Amino acid sequence: MPGKAGRTPRTRASVRKRGNSFQVRVYAGVDPLTGKDSYLTESTRDERKAEKIRTRLLAQVDQQRQAATKATLAYVLDAWLKVHEADPSTLAGYRRAAETRIKPALGHVPVAKITPRVLEEFYAELRRCRARCDGKPNVEHRTSKPHDCHADDKSTRRTCKAHVCRPYAASTIRETHVIISGALSTAVRWGWIQNNPAEVTKKPRQPKPAPKPPTPKQAAQLVEAAMGQDQAWGTLVWLTMITGARRGEIVALRWHDVHLDTGMLEIRRNYVDGIEKDTKTHQIRRIALDDDTCQLLRVHRDRYEEQVRVLDEGPRDDAFVFSYQPDHARPCDPDGVSHRYKAMVDRLGIDTHLHALRHYSATELITAGVDVRTVAGRLGHGGGGTTTLRVYTAWVAESDKLAADILARRVMPARQARSPGTGSAAADSEEEAGWPRGTVT
Template structure:
C-alpha cells in the first residue's frame, strides 16, 4: 500500500506493496520520511513494524502511519525558526559561568558545534540528529567523509611550511567525556530555548550520550609516595612542605595555591578552606562549600617551620609579614603576595616524578590521601568531608569503591576477631 502524501509508505517486509496481496508473508513495515540528516546528509525515516496479516493488522499499520506523519508534521510546523548558533550565543550571554568554564565551552562551540549544527533551526533539531552527531565525533573529531586528505596547519591552504606539519589525516575520535561536555552545552541551550518558547521540548533530554567512564583512581604506592616526598624535601623545604600537605590533606590544586596564612590555625591544628585559585583569580571552592581539615602533629610542625621561613624571607626583601600572605608562592615571588601558579605546581611535580621514573601526576596525591584513609578503616563520611565531596559520601563511594570494599573486609575481620570463640568438634 502506498499513500498519496508522497513521503510515507506502508509495505509488507520483503513483499509487494499491494494491499490486496494476502499471500505475501512477513510483518507490515510502516515507514515515514522525516527529512535529511544534517550530520550525514542521508535520508531519515521513522519506522514501525506491525505484526500480522489480517485486515486488523492493516488498520493498525494505517493508524501508526498517521501517528508518525503527525509527529513529523509537528516537528516541521513549530513556529520558531531560530538557528542553533543564535540560541547558543543567547544562552552564553545569559548564563552564569566561571571564566575557565566559559573559555572551554566557547572552544567546543566554535570548533565543533557551530560548524556542524549551527545553521539548523532549533525546532528541526531532534534526538536522532544529536545522536548521529555524537557518533560522528566519537569516530572522528573533525567528522571527515572517510576519504583520504592532507591536514594543513594553515587553514587557507596557501602557505610554505615544513612537510612534516602537513600530514595525511588519521581519524581520531573524541573522548566520551568531551562529547558529554558538548552534550551539556547543547542541552543547556535547548533547555533555554524551551523556556523562551522557541521549542516545545528539549530533544537533548531524549538523546543518548556516551556513557561516562567509571573513575579509575591510580594513586602512588606507599613506597612511591615516600620517594616523592623525600625528593621534594631534597629539592627545597618549601616544595617538600607543599607535597607533604597535599598528601596528608587531599587538597585540590586550586585550594592549595589559594591558601593564605589566615586560614591555617596552627594552635587548633586545622585548615579552614574557603577559597580556590583558578584562572589567575580567587574564587569559591569547587563545590562552593567551606570545610575544615584537621592536621596531624607532624604536619603542624612542618607548617610552623614553613611560616618562620616565609616571614624571614619577606623581611629580607623589605616587606612585612601579614596573615593575608599566601602560604605557597613561586620561587620568583619572595614577598608571597602572589600565589604559586597552579600550572607551575603541576609541571614541577610532573618533572620530579619523571626524574624518579614514577608514572603519576599531582592529582594522584589526592587519591593517595583518600585511599590511605579508607584502607586504614576511616569511615566514608569523614573521608568525603576531608576531600570536599558532596552528596554525603556518594561521590567518594563511586570513585573509591574498591578501597571502600577493602575497608569493609578489614572491618569484618576486626569484628570477627572480637567475637567469642566457639568450641569446634
C-alpha cells in the same frame, strides 16, 4: 522618501573605510535595556569580504527578530552564553567547545530542526573521529595553499600525513551534550521552541572513574624528592598528599586559613586562571592536621617571616602560604605547580600526576578503615559521600573485606575460650557447626 518628522530612513547596513580596514556596521534595533540604538560591527582588511560580512550580520539581525522560527543553534548558543551563570573559567570552556565542536557541525541548523536523532548521530561521529571525517582514507594537508605533500620546508614544517581518526574522550562528548542541552532549555524557556530534544536524547555515557594513586613506597619517594629540591616545595607536596585538597585550593591558602594552635586547616577558596573563587562545591571545609604537618607549616611560616624581614616588611595573615614572591603577595601559578611536579616525577620514573596525590589521600584513608563520610568531608565531595563511593568503589570493597576480617579476629578467640575442649573432637564439632578449623589470630 523622508520618514516621520522629515527624517531620512536609517540605512540598515553600511561599509566604511577606516585606515587600512573596512568596517561593516549593521543596525540591530533599539536595545530594550538602555533604549539606545544597537549595532553589530565587524572589520576586515579584505574589501571583497566586506559584502559577505554585511550579508551575514543582516541575517543575524533577522534571526533575532524572528527567533522563534529561524534561529540557528549557533545563535541560540551565543544567546545562552550571554546569560548563563557560571564561573568565568567554566564559561570560557563552554565557549571553546561551542566554537570548535558544536558550531562547525550543527551551528547552521535551525534550532527547530534539532531532533534527538540529529544529536545522537552527532555524538556518534565524535566518538568515531573528532575531525568528523567520512571514514575514507585521506591526507591531512599542512597548508591549504598549493604545495608538495612530501616537502619539508619552513612553510609546511612537516610532510603531509595520512589522516588517523582520533575520537573525543567520553567526558568531552558528555560536556558537549550538557552545553547543547543547556542552550536548548533556555530556548524553550524563551518560547523559541516547544520542547528540548536533548532531554530525550540518549546521553553520552559517563566515563567510569579510574583513579591511579601512587603506592605508599612511591609516595615516600615523591615527598623525599620534593624536600630535596626545596623545603617550601616539599611542604606543598606533603600538604597536598595529607589533606587531599585540590591544586587550586592548596595555592589559594592564606596564612589566616592555617590554625596551627588547634591543628586545623580551612579550605575557603579555589585559585583558577588567575582568579580566586569559591571552592568547587561552594562550601568551606575544615581539615584536621597531624602534629608532623603542623611542625612543617611552622617551619614554613618561619621562612616566610624571614623573607619579609629582609624586605623591611612585617608578616601578613592575608599573605599566601605558597608563593614564588618574597612577600607572598601572589600565589603560585597552578599550572606551574603541575609542570614542576611532572618534571620531578619524570626524573623519578614514576607514572603519576599531581591530582593523583588526592587519590592517594582518599584511598589510604578508606583502606585504613576511615568512614566514607569523613573521607568525603576532607576531600570536599558533595552528596554526603555518594561521589566518594562512586570514585573509590574498589578501595571501599577492600576496606569492607578488612572490616570483616577484624570482626572475625575479635569473635573467634572469645568463641574458642568457651569451647569444651581443645582436642580433635572439639575441632570436629566446630567444623560441623560451620566454624573454620583452628584458631584465628
